[in-house]
Amino acid sequence: MRVLLAILLALLPCSTMAADDVADLTQTNRLLQAEYELARSQHLYFVIDLPAYRVQFRASGTILAELPILSLRSWGRPADGIAYTLAEKTARKEPEREQVLIPGREPEKPAEPVIEAKKPAGPVVQALEIGDMPTDYVLRLDDGTLLTVHAKFEDAGGWANLRQKMTRFGWFVTRPLISVWHHWRGNTYNEMLLTLPEREARMLYWSFQKGSRCLVRWP
């Protein structure tokens, strides 16, 4: 009896490991199948690999760029192996396109005094550039899953750090209540909170266009 028990105890970790391996293989298989379809389509697509803490821009299976994820919090568990579509991007301050002013048709403006100290060092460019992209925003996938992106600033002071910690605390307090609300309405609520370096957060907003396809490997 003791021998049998010992054998069973010895086999228990192996069987758990095997189950984990199967789950991992299954998830990988689904993702590869979905990626194969996307890679054949000639479109750009994004792979958000949460266990590896990275976002990759890909086309035809080729990695074009890779962005690191500094930290990650997840809520809920959406389905695996689905090619999602970016349905909506929302930010507190959306970047705005400027309208080209046609000579002879400029709107009349009162002359503003030019202050020497405020003149930028480089050439003045009327354009929408990466610096105009937001650092904190929400990406909503077509199944309702939210990817909340926050930027981590290198030169952030004490107040910024405190604000970030308070925001994170607020996230953990409010998510359960939002989950209950969605449950009562018959929906499931899934959200990922991603922290990226500042420039990378702006770059993701720039490149990840509405309607783009993406694959997500959940943790």
Added chain:
Amino acid sequence: MNIDGKHWTGSRIVGLQGQSPPPEKPPRRWRKWILWGGLALPVVIFIGLVGYGWYLGHRHGDAAAEVAVQDDKGRPVPPDKLAAANARLQKKIAALAPKGQFVVIDTANNRVYLREGERILREMVASCGSGNVLVDPVGGRTWTFDTPRGQFQIRSKVKDPIWIKPDWAFIEEGEPIPARSSERAEANVMGDYALGIGSGYFLHGTLYKRLLGRNVSHGCVRLGDEDIEFLYKTAVLGTKVMIF
């Protein structure tokens, strides 16, 4: 006499007569419990909701991943076959990658890369689309000056290109659109070389070299003289161009 030794006043004695006695208040101990209960109830409800929310947020576990991949007959695929299938899929995806050299354009950082597999052969500073909007005040037509994203290929290679100015170029300058197409031609503005990727978009040289690295173009990708010459001489027709 009352317990303090003072006399009752007559009016008070009269006032008590013929009236129902005042309602009995619960004992002090119970009042305390009711008060605390009233205060604690919202807290308990809040904690309960948060706890239930946590359960909802974490109950899925790995259930989604545990649903087995099935074969054609609906039977779960064993792990060894699954691993082999994954290896095959990886090979099929890798086979879709461009063969030989290809061009990658990063519109956010205004960079162009000539790559071969994972290897970067040359990194070039560029000017991509400004993202500005031009509205035709007469016809109401609208143009957005973005560099298109996606996969393209080099369709044409031109030395000493001549720019055939589109309508927006005249509208932007506040000039009338010419009736004859010969009036649209303008030399020496696209540099010495141009590589066409379709739909009127080109990788070409520029007169505005100090703006390289900024988003200032009308959608084309501007490069410095040496870089566009290098690309013209290196990239063959059909070379893949991936823009993100």
